[in-house]
Amino acid sequence: MPKKRRNQKRNGQAERKPSTFQDIVKENVNFEKYYKSQGFIPDYQEFMASLRQTLPTTFRITGSKAQAIDIRNALKRDFFPSLKGIVWEDQVVKEPEELKWYPESLAWSLNVGKAVIRRSPPFKKFQTFLVYETEAGSISRQEAVSMIPPLLLQVKSNHVVLDMCAAPGSKTAQLIEALHANGSTPTGVVVANDSDYKRSHLLIHQVKRLCSPCLMVTNHDATQFPNVVVNDEILKFDRILADVPCSGDGTFRKNIALWNTWGVGHGLGLHSLQLRILLRGLQMLKVGGRLVYSTCSINPMENEAVLAGAIRHCGTAVRIVDVGSELPGLKTCPGLTTWKVMAHNGEWITEPNERCTASMFPPSDEEIKEFNLERCLRIYPHLQDTGGFFICVIEKVAKLDPDKRKAEGSSEQVPKKQKLIERPDTPLEQIIPSPSEMPESPRKPLPKHLDTPTSQIVDEVTQPPMSPKKHHHSHIKISSYVASDVSELRLNTPIDQIKMTLATPPTKPQKRTEEDPYMYLSHDHLVIRQIKNFYELDPSFNLTNFLVRNTMGEPTRGMYYTTPIIKSIIIANVPNKLHLVHAGIRMFAKQDTDATCNWRIQDDALGSIYDFIKGRKVSCGGIDLDVLLKKAYPKLEDLSEEFRNQLEKYSIGGCVLEVDTSDVPEYNITVKMIFPLWKGHASVNMMVAKQDKMALLMRMNGGEIPEIDVSVGQRDKSADGVASSSIMVTEYQDTILS
Numbered sequence: 001m002p003k004k005r006r007n008q009k010r011n012g013q014a015e016r017k018p019s020t021f022q023d024i025v026k027e028n029v030n031f032e033k034y035y036k037s038q039g040f041i042p043d044y045q046e047f048m049a050s051l052r053q054t055l056p057t058t059f060r061i062t063g064s065k066a067q068a069i070d071i072r073n074a075l076k077r078d079f080f081p082s083l084k085g086i087v088w089e090d091q092v093v094k095e096p097e098e099l100k101w102y103p104e105s106l107a108w109s110l111n112v113g114k115a116v117i118r119r120s121p122p123f124k125k126f127q128t129f130l131v132y133e134t135e136a137g138s139i140s141r142q143e144a145v146s147m148i149p150p151l152l153l154q155v156k157s158n159h160v161v162l163d164m165c166a167a168p169g170s171k172t173a174q175l176i177e178a179l180h181a182n183g184s185t186p187t188g189v190v191v192a193n194d195s196d197y198k199r200s201h202l203l204i205h206q207v208k209r210l211c212s213p214c215l216m217v218t219n220h221d222a223t224q225f226p227n228v229v230v231n232d233e234i235l236k237f238d239r240i241l242a243d244v245p246c247s248g249d250g251t252f253r254k255n256i257a258l259w260n261t262w263g264v265g266h267g268l269g270l271h272s273l274q275l276r277i278l279l280r281g282l283q284m285l286k287v288g289g290r291l292v293y294s295t296c297s298i299n300p301m302e303n304e305a306v307l308a309g310a311i312r313h314c315g316t317a318v319r320i321v322d323v324g325s326e327l328p329g330l331k332t333c334p335g336l337t338t339w340k341v342m343a344h345n346g347e348w349i350t351e352p353n354e355r356c357t358a359s360m361f362p363p364s365d366e367e368i369k370e371f372n373l374e375r376c377l378r379i380y381p382h383l384q385d386t387g388g389f390f391i392c393v394i395e396k397v398a399k400l401d402p403d404k405r406k407a408e409g410s411s412e413q414v415p416k417k418q419k420l421i422e423r424p425d426t427p428l429e430q431i432i433p434s435p436s437e438m439p440e441s442p443r444k445p446l447p448k449h450l451d452t453p454t455s456q457i458v459d460e461v462t463q464p465p466m467s468p469k470k471h472h473h474s475h476i477k478i479s480s481y482v483a484s485d486v487s488e489l490r491l492n493t494p495i496d497q498i499k500m501t502l503a504t505p506p507t508k509p510q511k512r513t514e515e516d517p518y519m520y521l522s523h524d525h526l527v528i529r530q531i532k533n534f535y536e537l538d539p540s541f542n543l544t545n546f547l548v549r550n551t552m553g554e555p556t557r558g559m560y561y562t563t564p565i566i567k568s569i570i571i572a573n574v575p576n577k578l579h580l581v582h583a584g585i586r587m588f589a590k591q592d593t594d595a596t597c598n599w600r601i602q603d604d605a606l607g608s609i610y611d612f613i614k615g616r617k618v619s620c621g622g623i624d625l626d627v628l629l630k631k632a633y634p635k636l637e638d639l640s641e642e643f644r645n646q647l648e649k650y651s652i653g654g655c656v657l658e659v660d661t662s663d664v665p666e667y668n669i670t671v672k673m674i675f676p677l678w679k680g681h682a683s684v685n686m687m688v689a690k691q692d693k694m695a696l697l698m699r700m701n702g703g704e705i706p707e708i709d710v711s712v713g714q715r716d717k718s719a720d721g722v723a724s725s726s727i728m729v730t731e732y733q734d735t736i737l738s
């Protein structure tokens with residue numbers, strides 16, 4: 001077969017190779033033909049004009065609620081007033097706007113050019129603050145519309161949640177935050193899955209900053225997600241997010257290459273995969289549970305047609321929930337009850353053919369009344385200056401029953417063999433042909449941009465490539481990713497970087513790296529007894545949930561901790577059924593010192609064990625905190641007498657530091673903070689990552705970059721081996737200056 005010529009016509013227009021994204025002409029004849037003739041987009045000209053505008057940058061304040069509110073207040077108090085009324089090149093610059101529908105004013109939109117950010121001092125200061133808080137994991141850049149599905153899932157702390165297509169994890173992060181929202185360690189779990197092994201590791205790095213012991217990451221094709229067994233029963237999920245791979249045609253504003261590549265075949269080709277993922281999700285959903293289906297596409301093939309297909313299979317066991325009033329202030333359009341089907345050749349068709357299945361066509365009049373497709377939410381870019389998006393919330397009201405629809409006389413159309421039954425191991429191939437059997441299925445992996453919302457393409461570009469080394473997932477330090485996060489938040493990711501990703505050839509099926517085993521330790525293990533006695537752990541703390549990740553099953557360098565539900569899942573399903581790539585948090589790390597107990601608590605895990613620690617607790621105020629943050633290894637005499645007296649009671653080793661900064665009201669920190677501290681013979685060291693220290697210092701100083709004392713740094717031998725997380729003063733300054 002002759003090779004396609006480069007400039008061959010495709011999608012109704014000459015395909016050209018632009019040298020930069022600026023060269024891309026924001027036109028696509030076939031896209032216009034498709035959507036204009038469909039006629040369902042209100043104010044069509046405004047819609048098209050909006051698609052050609054750059055997308056504003058949006059971000060969320062993350063983490064525990066009390067701290068998030070402190071950060072929000074710092075933004076409102078120390079930054080936003082100075083961003084009001086700034087004039088740049090004779091134009092008043094837009095100040096940050098709150099996303100009205102996002103709870104507690106914790107999400108914001110910023111629509112400012114990079115020239116303003118670089119050259120206007122108040123914006124530059126604001127941006128530096130965002131960069132440091134992002135490094136510390138307290139702020140997350142995320143597309144506004146992508147924040148909606150997790151909110152509508154209404155996750156509670158006891159929920160068992162599955163995120164079926166989770167990478168790179170922005171929505172998983174929200175699900176974890178919701179699980180932790182009430183402050184105590186949740187009894188529930190978030191299982192975040194992605195079929196792409198490399199992307200599942202990307203997710204781990206993104207979400208690790210949240211330090212949750214309630215996260216598991218798995219690597220499966222969601223259409224064949226295995227039945228997870230717990231206590232001899234198949235686990236059903238209270239909440240499921242199916243944020244499925246899609247054509248991404250709601251992302252034209254960010255993914256500019258789509259103007260050149262959009263074709264009607266993309267949506268048609270994904271329909272079957274999306275339907276199969278949704279059906280598997282509904283099989284695994286608990287009765288009474290909620291599933292949110294979402295795409296960043298506005299194409300009915302990938303949205304209402306998928307929903308209608310699923311309801312046809314499940315009958316009255318599932319229903320679309322009316323969530324119109326759940327996020328007040330969010331502007332949406334109702335889901336479609338009818339649409340036109342365009343075949344691959346660009347012709348409108350009214351009957352299925354060998355390449356377009358019956359499920360792609362709109363429902364019958366009778367089905368329209370039953371399905372309530374109008375309850376789906378459509379978001380178009382011009383409604384509130386966002387990307388395009390589609391969301392549907394489904395509730396499972398009864399077990400899936402193959403005869404239910406027939407019994408209720410609601411449909412004669414669904415062939416019996418196509419009905420989805422409750423037995424969760426029913427292979428979906430029996431119900432829907434697998435993508436490889438479907439005409440126009442993605443026979444080869446889709447180009448990256450087709451399953452990757454643009455925000456994530458940028459993430460991917462800016463993240464250093466993952467090397468699939470052993471131990472990689474569990475030991476990699478988030479700090480090695482700092483540079484990428486910084487560039488992400490500089491709001492001006494170079495266009496050539498984005499282009500690089502889009503030009504990346506489709507990924508080949510990836511090999512999984514063999515995972516280290518998950519070996520739980522006996523509660524009676526010598527090291528556990530030592531830790532228990534040293535930190536005086538409360539007897540109510542469950543000592544059976546510690547694990548190590550080596551074949552010897554012995555604690556050598558680190559000990560991990562999972563919640564009990566994760567332990568039950570791992571014991572019954574890993575490695576035979578479930579391909580687990582991450583679970584739990586690293587709670588203790590071994591030090592090479594002469595302390596009685598050489599195991600120090602990790603900052604990331606302190607929140608999960610703090611309530612149970614009864615010994616080795618010390619406390620200080622804002623003045624001592626300032627010293628601990630600015631100096632590496634401050635000597636005991638550098639600290640207040642009161643604080644020093646507490647420290648002198650203890651032998652060398654790990655301690656827990658409680659901080660209340662109310663002695664320095666200008667720090668404006670209302671939340672009480674806890675940190676791991678290492679007490680040496682003559683000095684102390686706060687065991688916190690340097691980016692976290694820097695973010696905290698900036699927050700305490702009203703966003704100003706504080707002076708750091710470069711004269712100290714004399715290392716105390718008894719604190720040897722703990723140097724990695726101390727402040728490297730010169731590094732700070734390099735970061736600040738760069």
Ligand SMILES: C[S@@+](CC[C@H](N)C(=O)[O-])C[C@H]1O[C@@H](n2cnc3c(N)ncnc32)[C@H](O)[C@@H]1O
Binds near residue numbers: 244453
């Ligand atoms: C739209 S993205 C998900 C974005 C993610 N929910 C977030 O908010 O960061 C779709 C994801 O689905 C994954 N994917 C594609 N096919 C899949 C399948 N059959 N099973 C599971 N995941 C799949 C892709 O690797 C991609 O990461």
